[in-house]
Amino acid sequence: MGTPAAPGALADPGAPPAPDGVSVVLFTSDLRLHDNPVLTAALRSAPRVVPLFVVDPGIAAAGFAVPNRAAFLADCLAALDEGMRARGGALVVRRGDVVAETCRVAAGTGAGEVHVAAGVSGYALRREERLRSALTADGRRLRVHDAVVTAVPPGAVLPAGKDHYAVFTPYFRRWSAEALRPVLPPPRAVLLPEVRTGPLPAASSLARGAASPALPRGGEAEGRRRLAAWRRGGLARYAERHDDLAGDATSRLSPYLHFGCLSPVELAAGARERAGGGCAGAEAFVRQLAWRDFHHQMLAARPDAAHRDYRTQGDRWREAPDEFDAWRAGRTGYPVVDAAMRQLAHEGWMHNRARLIAASFLAKTLYLGWRAGARHFLDLLVDGDVADNQLNWQWVAGTGSDTRPHRVLNPLAQADRFDPDGAYVRRWVPELAGVPGRAVHRPWLLPDRERARCGYPGPVVGLEEALERFKRARGRA
Ligand code: FAD
Numbered sequence: 001m002g003t004p005a006a007p008g009a010l011a012d013p014g015a016p017p018a019p020d021g022v023s024v025v026l027f028t029s030d031l032r033l034h035d036n037p038v039l040t041a042a043l044r045s046a047p048r049v050v051p052l053f054v055v056d057p058g059i060a061a062a063g064f065a066v067p068n069r070a071a072f073l074a075d076c077l078a079a080l081d082e083g084m085r086a087r088g089g090a091l092v093v094r095r096g097d098v099v100a101e102t103c104r105v106a107a108g109t110g111a112g113e114v115h116v117a118a119g120v121s122g123y124a125l126r127r128e129e130r131l132r133s134a135l136t137a138d139g140r141r142l143r144v145h146d147a148v149v150t151a152v153p154p155g156a157v158l159p160a161g162k163d164h165y166a167v168f169t170p171y172f173r174r175w176s177a178e179a180l181r182p183v184l185p186p187p188r189a190v191l192l193p194e195v196r197t198g199p200l201p202a203a204s205s206l207a208r209g210a211a212s213p214a215l216p217r218g219g220e221a222e223g224r225r226r227l228a229a230w231r232r233g234g235l236a237r238y239a240e241r242h243d244d245l246a247g248d249a250t251s252r253l254s255p256y257l258h259f260g261c262l263s264p265v266e267l268a269a270g271a272r273e274r275a276g277g278g279c280a281g282a283e284a285f286v287r288q289l290a291w292r293d294f295h296h297q298m299l300a301a302r303p304d305a306a307h308r309d310y311r312t313q314g315d316r317w318r319e320a321p322d323e324f325d326a327w328r329a330g331r332t333g334y335p336v337v338d339a340a341m342r343q344l345a346h347e348g349w350m351h352n353r354a355r356l357i358a359a360s361f362l363a364k365t366l367y368l369g370w371r372a373g374a375r376h377f378l379d380l381l382v383d384g385d386v387a388d389n390q391l392n393w394q395w396v397a398g399t400g401s402d403t404r405p406h407r408v409l410n411p412l413a414q415a416d417r418f419d420p421d422g423a424y425v426r427r428w429v430p431e432l433a434g435v436p437g438r439a440v441h442r443p444w445l446l447p448d449r450e451r452a453r454c455g456y457p458g459p460v461v462g463l464e465e466a467l468e469r470f471k472r473a474r475g476r477a
Pocket of ligand 1 (some may be wrong): 254
């Protein structure tokens with residue numbers, strides 16, 4: 001228990017006071033103190049607040065609790081608890097069904113309101129509905145806050161007569177003209193009611209299995225440190241360098257955005273300001289943040305796009321377990337694809353250009369269908385996100401929002417262009433570390449003896465044959 005919230009700073013004359021003086025903040029994808037409208041609104045409406053996180057075994061049962069994100073989440077929760085304690089509070093942790101546990105904590109502390117961020121996935125929307133009806137039945141209120149998980153809320157910009165944008169460019173035009181809400185300061189104090197806090201979960205209790213060896217550390221403080229470094233360093237040259245595979249010149253902020261350690265509003269506002277000052281890097285970065293919102297608004301309007309083709313092409317995907325295994329293991333014989341898949345296994349993260357190449361190879365070159373590929377990415381990505389992952393996969397497969405759905409990325413042309421010296425491949429495919437320059441992208445051209453010494457596999461399929469197969473499948477032969 002600590003000092004009460006600073007008076008005045010948090011008073012909002014517009015918000016009705018919670019009659020009993022306690023509110024619950026249910027943390028979900030917003031694990032931060034800075035610029036968090038959910039936390040700010042709860043502190044404004046009641047002098048005492050329960051910052052709650054519920055570890056719901058339902059997530060594990062649905063296959064979404066995977067070691068990489070579990071490790072990152074454990075860091076995030078520890079950081080959130082530390083931030084709360086520095087302000088006189090603490091994170092309250094419960095384990096069980098999120099709705100039942102939230103209602104129990106609200107009842108136990110006499111809270112009148114529960115505050116939560118608006119989500120976009122089918123799971124989040126169902127949770128919101130269940131929470132609303134359970135709390136209402138108990139005489140309590142659910143308050144749902146927008147512009148927490150995305151910079152511009154889904155539905156805030158709409159094409160005439162439609163419930164979402166299906167094409168990025170017109171969306172981006174409207175998104176760019178949309179004012180962002182003001183960035184909120186972190187609270188100075190958080191005062192808890194009488195409540196048992198519960199132990200913070202260890203990563204091993206959140207998911208079974210070993211995490212990737214080179215995962216980033218999670219948490220708000222780490223995210224803010226990286227954001228500050230990014231603003232001082234890489235951002236200015238992002239426009240010309242973001243596609244350079246070996247240069248690794250993107251922000252790597254995606255896991256912090258996924259878990260809400262960083263606020264998309266704060267990032268977008270800062271980048272828009274720099275872009276307004278003529279920074280081309282910031283302009284390109286803003287565009288990527290808009291892609292994130294774009295996919296969220298698509299999923300919010302079409303939750304089933306997580307599983308079903310958004311725009312079906314009548315595909316009858318092949319089944320070839322050996323080829324799928326070769327792709328997953330990074331042994332397709334196409335070095336740039338294999339480098340990408342090995343980076344994913346080692347770091348739980350992959351460069352965006354590498355994601356495009358690896359996904360296109362599975363969905364179009366091997367024609368094995370996007371769902372299994374997306375599942376594998378979700379099993380490993382530390383930023384694995386239903387909206388961004390599934391809809392990017394659908395974009396690549398041509399079943400999503402790409403306006404040229406039948407284009408096929410040639411992995412060799414991509415490698416020559418985005419890894420011109422072959423440094424990315426040599427970093428991730430040690431068998432080929434001794435092959436100089438861009439020759440590394442075509443190991444089948446090496447002299448027989450050298451090839452045998454490398455022990456690197458031959459190509460799983462010929463590119464021309466694969467392209468013909470894909471064109472036939474899509475009725476374009
Ligand atoms: P930066 O280049 O620094 O971009 C800044 C931020 O913009 C990112 O952190 C991300 O939040 C957002 N962003 C950038 N590109 C995209 C995009 N194409 N779509 C949506 N948001 C974008 N991103 C995820 O966050 N989670 C995923 O599960 C995910 N799966 C993907 C699967 C495939 C097949 C593809 C092609 C892309 C996927 N992306 C996903 C998008 C993108 O690859 C990552 O966001 C990006 O590589 C993260 O690295 P970064 O933070 O350095 O990005």
